[in-house]
Amino acid sequence: MKLGIVVKAVLGPLFAILAALLVGGLILFFIGLNPFRTYFELFKLGMGTHLGITESLKKMAPLLIISAGLIIVFKAGIWNIGGNGQFLIGAIFVGGLAPLLINGSSPYLYFFLLALMGFLGGALWIVIPAILKAKYEINEIIVTMMMDFVALNFTAFLVRGPLIAHPEYFPQTRLIPVGQRLPFIPFTRIHIGLIVGLAVVILAHYFMKKTTWGYEFRLLGENKKAAQYAGVNIKKVTIIAMLISGGFAGLAGANDILGIKGAFQAEWNPGYAFSAIPLVFLARFNGIAVIPLAYFFSFLAIGGEFMSRAANVPVFFVQVLEALMLIFFGVTEYMQKKGKLFWKS
Amino acid sequence: MEILRSILSEPFFVILLGGTLTASIPIILAAIGESLVEKGGVLNLGLEGEMLIGAFVAFVIALNTRNLFWGLFSGIAAGLLVALAFGYLVIYLKVNQIVAGLGIWIFGIGITSLLFRVFFGRRFPIARGITSKTAIPYLSQIPYIRSVFNQHIVAYVALALIPLAWWLLYKTNFGLHIRAVGENPVAADAHGVNVYRTRYLTVMLEGILAGLAGAFLSICDLSFFVDNMTLGRGFIAIGIVMLANWNPSRIFYGAFLFGVFYSLTSGLQIAGVNVPREFLLMLPYVAVIVVLCIFARNTRLPAAFCLPYERE
Numbered sequence: 001m002k003l004g005i006v007v008k009a010v011l012g013p014l015f016a017i018l019a020a021l022l023v024g025g026l027i028l029f030f031i032g033l034n035p036f037r038t039y040f041e042l043f044k045l046g047m048g049t050h051l052g053i054t055e056s057l058k059k060m061a062p063l064l065i066i067s068a069g070l071i072i073v074f075k076a077g078i079w080n081i082g083g084n085g086q087f088l089i090g091a092i093f094v095g096g097l098a099p100l101l102i103n104g105s106s107p108y109l110y111f112f113l114l115a116l117m118g119f120l121g122g123a124l125w126i127v128i129p130a131i132l133k134a135k136y137e138i139n140e141i142i143v144t145m146m147m148d149f150v151a152l153n154f155t156a157f158l159v160r161g162p163l164i165a166h167p168e169y170f171p172q173t174r175l176i177p178v179g180q181r182l183p184f185i186p187f188t189r190i191h192i193g194l195i196v197g198l199a200v201v202i203l204a205h206y207f208m209k210k211t212t213w214g215y216e217f218r219l220l221g222e223n224k225k226a227a228q229y230a231g232v233n234i235k236k237v238t239i240i241a242m243l244i245s246g247g248f249a250g251l252a253g254a255n256d257i258l259g260i261k262g263a264f265q266a267e268w269n270p271g272y273a274f275s276a277i278p279l280v281f282l283a284r285f286n287g288i289a290v291i292p293l294a295y296f297f298s299f300l301a302i303g304g305e306f307m308s309r310a311a312n313v314p315v316f317f318v319q320v321l322e323a324l325m326l327i328f329f330g331v332t333e334y335m336q337k338k339g340k341l342f343w344k345s
Numbered sequence: 346m347e348i349l350r351s352i353l354s355e356p357f358f359v360i361l362l363g364g365t366l367t368a369s370i371p372i373i374l375a376a377i378g379e380s381l382v383e384k385g386g387v388l389n390l391g392l393e394g395e396m397l398i399g400a401f402v403a404f405v406i407a408l409n410t411r412n413l414f415w416g417l418f419s420g421i422a423a424g425l426l427v428a429l430a431f432g433y434l435v436i437y438l439k440v441n442q443i444v445a446g447l448g449i450w451i452f453g454i455g456i457t458s459l460l461f462r463v464f465f466g467r468r469f470p471i472a473r474g475i476t477s478k479t480a481i482p483y484l485s486q487i488p489y490i491r492s493v494f495n496q497h498i499v500a501y502v503a504l505a506l507i508p509l510a511w512w513l514l515y516k517t518n519f520g521l522h523i524r525a526v527g528e529n530p531v532a533a534d535a536h537g538v539n540v541y542r543t544r545y546l547t548v549m550l551e552g553i554l555a556g557l558a559g560a561f562l563s564i565c566d567l568s569f570f571v572d573n574m575t576l577g578r579g580f581i582a583i584g585i586v587m588l589a590n591w592n593p594s595r596i597f598y599g600a601f602l603f604g605v606f607y608s609l610t611s612g613l614q615i616a617g618v619n620v621p622r623e624f625l626l627m628l629p630y631v632a633v634i635v636v637l638c639i640f641a642r643n644t645r646l647p648a649a650f651c652l653p654y655e656r657e
Contacts, residue, residue, distance in 0.1 A: 157623035319455030327448035330440035
């Protein structure tokens with residue numbers, strides 16, 4: 001019984017992934033690229049080499065952290081699609097503040113404060129959409145998206161203006177010395193962001209499953225009217241869920257600055273939300289399922305990056321695949337409900 | 346004061362007004378389409394993706410044929426095709442509309458960025474001389490407002506579509522069917538309205554308009570294509586539909602307001618306002634949020650909004 005549920009939960013997304021790879025291959029074929037070579041290079045370089053695996057594990061961290069926030073807010077039926085903007089604000093907070101905090105006494109305090117700054121930055125960026133949603137029921141999809149573009153321009157202003165380290169060079173914030181960045185997990189070349197990401201997503205999972213707040217979030221997502229009758233404070237829950245998701249997106253920004261980049265550079269916008277949105281849907285907003293999928297998505301990103309050089313297929317092919325996965329996930333969900341795929345639920 | 350004077354000078358005002366109208370055209374087209382599907386009970390979040398694909402296809406075809414008509418036509422065809430795929434997903438397969446919409450959006454960004462590199466590599470071709478503005482005799486001589494009557498042909502079409510959409514939605518049987526299907530599909534079905542067909546038709550009209558909006562952007566307004574060039578216009582259009590309360594005539598005011606702020610971003614730079622460029626570029630987005638705050642509080646959605654219809 002329990003096994004049956006797990007198998008079914010795995011088969012749906014698996015089918016979506018395979019269908020996306022198939023359609024993606026057809027697209028490559030129709031535009032005159034070799035799908036077999038592309039996929040061969042993608043898997044070989046992304047999964048078959050030491051470098052590919054290490055880089056994929058590193059890239060998991062931001063995806064895990066953003067996804068932790070998204071499973072909470074999506075489960076509450078609120079669609080925060082401005083994760084990229086919240087990520088950038090968190091990142092620029094950390095990029096701007098880290099150089100000022102260096103030489104502090106304790107490295108624990110230093111990392112804690114910066115993580116907090118990243119979280120606050122991301123949360124700050126969703127305050128307006130959250131209030132508008134909670135108080136006036138103004139659609140959060142539009143407002144978070146608008147804030148995304150505001151963030152893009154605001155961070156561009158900061159990094160070219162007040163926070164620029166060397167006006168004569170490429171605009172970026174002051175470089176954080178290597179010694180002041182996130183330490184590696186012992187015996188690896190992977191920084192501890194991965195551990196943070198795993199911890200955060202597992203925490204989010206049990207938060208949703210076991211706590212009263214988690215229950216209220218789920219109730220709101222399933223049936224707003226029922227939640228109201230059950231005495232859930234809809235406004236409060238909406239605002240909290242949104243702040244958490246924005247905060248985690250900002251924390252992911254902190255991770256990338258402290259773990260990988262070392263500084264906020266102009267024009268830098270990794271667009272993790274474009275991956276994290278399909279990812280959490282495929283995981284059906286389940287935190288445990290997010291973990292293997294986060295590995296798969298970061299493998300796709302890294303494999304895609306290496307493959308774009310080896311097979312000369314632009315890296316955007318990966319984004320096409322992710323979008324197709326989301327679309328086919330929708331299809332499999334419906335088919336499973338109707339009993340047309342494998343069996344009826 | 347100096348700035349106010351330069352803004353109100355005749356040539357500058359003419360440029361500002363013309364730019365406002367040009368910027369509002371893609372929003373008007375997309376928002377009219379979106380208001381039709383939303384009235385029919387379907388939320389299409391993939392609008393942005395459809396516009397991008399329309400913009401890309403129109404640009405490629407216009408660049409190669411050097412012909413405005415074929416550019417616009419292929420942009421429309423591309424928008425229609427993507428919209429049909431979206432319709433198939435949400436109407437026939439009853440896929441969650443948010444999932445399908447977000448999927449089409451991300452797909453649109455990915456596929457156009459991919460194809461642009463496959464087709465053009467590192468080049469950034471510009472489609473010059475494909476289109477020109479059509480001046481309306483006499484009217485395009487009136488001081489201060491002359492730029493309103495010197496626009497691309499598509500702009501006139503878009504403006505004409507506003508009353509047409511209103512007429513379609515509120516004065517025809519088809520419009521009645523759309524509204525019925527959005528409010529109570531079961532009752533509509535019982536009265537012999539084909540729910541699926543009605544919704545498919547709204548989605549198709551929306552795809553045509555979204556494709557045209559994208560095509561206008563890439564070949565009439567800008568003459569080039571860059572990654573993600575719609576810059577949230579699809580989402581802005583959805584927001585404007587909300588604040589217009591699904592009323593086509595109010596869509597014009599919303600789109601025009603966006604256009605004002607959009608053309609101000611370049612206008613104020615030319616006027617030499619001493620504000621960092623990035624803050625000016627934020628203006629249209631901030632304006633949309635502010636306007637939503639004022640006009641879109643607790644808007645009433647169609648009763649069957651976002652719900653797939655399943656015939657018993």
